[in-house]
Amino acid sequence: MNTCDRLKNSSIGKKQVVALTGLALVGFLVSHLAGNFLMFKSAEAFDTYAEFLEHHPLIIPAEIGLAAFFLVHIVVGLKVFVENRRARPTRYEVESSTSGQPYAARWMGYTGSLTLIFLIVHITTFKFLGPEGEGASLFSWVMFCFRNPLYSLGYVGAMVFLAIHLAHGIKSAFQTLGVSHPQLTPLIEKGGVVIALALTAGFASLPIWALTRGG
Amino acid sequence: MTGTIDITLKVWRQKDAASAGGFETYEAKGVSTEMSFLEMLDVVNEDLQKKGRDPIAFDHDCREGICGMCSLVIDGRAHGPDGGQTTCQLHMRRYKNNDVITVEPFRAKAFPLVRDLVVDRCSFDSIMQAGGYVSVSTGQAPDASVLLIPKHKADSAMDAAACIGCGACVAACPNASAMLFVAAKVSQLAQLPQGGPERERRVLNMMAAHDEAGFGACSNEYECEAVCPKDISVSHIARLNREYLRALALGPGEHQAASGAG
Secondary structure, eight states: OOHHHHHHHSHHHHHHHHHHHHHHHHHHHHHHHHHHTHHHHOHHHHHHHHHHHHTOTTHHHHHHHHHHHHHHHHHHHHHHHHHHHHTOSSOOSSOOOOSOOOGGGTTHHHHHHHHHHHHHHHHIIIIISSOOSTTOOHHHHHHHHHTSHHHHHHHHHHHHHHHHHHHHHHHHHHHHTTOOOTTHHHHHHHHHHHHHHHHHHHHHHHHHHHHHSOO | OOOEEEEEEEEEEOSSTTSOOEEEEEEEEEEETTSBHHHHHHHHHHHHHHTTOOOOOOOOSSSSSSSOOOOOEETTEETOSSTTOOGGGOBGGGSOTTOEEEEEOOOBTTBOEEETTEEOOHHHHHHHHHHOOOOOOOSSOOOTTTSOOOHHHHHHHHHHHTOOOOOHHHHHSTTOOOHHHHHHHHHHHHTSGGGSTTHHHHHHHHHHHHHHTTOOOOOSOOHHHHHOTTOOOTHHHHHHHHHHHHHHHHOSOOSOOSOOOO
């Protein structure tokens, strides 16, 4: 077996691939949220930014790269999740947790899958649907969607699942990549939860803002 | 405080791997609180034998917490309700009169059930055979001061070496992963110059044997650390992950690594 096979097939290798792609996707979320916050500035600022991205020469390769990160993270992550279920065919009569860790870790496969469903709806709504052509405003389309309470509720709900996913995911990724330090690790553990909550609260603030804003 | 208590035991009984198993309930009356948990099972077994029934099969050997042979998941927790000890170190004074105690075997695909509470932990031997050793030169014993080992590394290696290979980490892990066991063994040798020659091969081969045996992957829930009778820290799992990345980068290398510790 060479290094590539080991990354693909060994239990640690797969987890390290999931950890690396996961951290990269957190980086993407940060830049995505920064762009979203332009909505708070003005409709023009947000539309100009959207226009800029849409016509950027590197947008296609960037999108392909991003899709690849998502795909690898999802496929390898689900594979590990299913294999882990198979490693204990008979369950215990008395199920208990001794570590005092929240169950976020145990739910990674579920919270991740729910986030995937959100992702499909999200991309369909804001990339493939909506107004096209000259003078079309992405801002208006986003506001139109967010003013539908059902859509916004689903959006905020998905952010809750994402928060649970990231609360474990970020700190777990560092452990999987071998970072363990008497001073740094407690910071990473708390920082991961703070980043997870801050990111998802940031995303959820937009539909809540749209719903509560008059006009 | 000496005394006696009455307890109810719910014990997993299964004739062999091919038969279906189930829980059976036993009333143990007048159990001395001075008994260890295993001695209590001995007494229950004597009573079963007097009645002409099959005694409960369970693993045990040294009964002083160092051999790693005893197992059992007691009320959902490997090695019983208290951390940092093995089942043989658990005593009945921990229980109250009329307590109901559920006793199950370690459950993992890689630990096939043999009978009742006995499981086959040979997969740990396969992992050790794959790389849990060091090369030593034959001949005269080397001078003690030839190999300089920093104190903090010697301490950390010793902490890892405390692993008795009981398999409680596997029993407690939601994924039945043996990462804490492999981590203890890899971490012990990776920090010492003696472990240098096989350093990259060791971690790759031991993990290959781990996966081959059917253990799951670590999801960093740290249930293993919480039940480990020797309090092995999950920081050793981080070191195992680090060693794995390092070996992926360097390859299994048949070269004799000059820098052992690191």
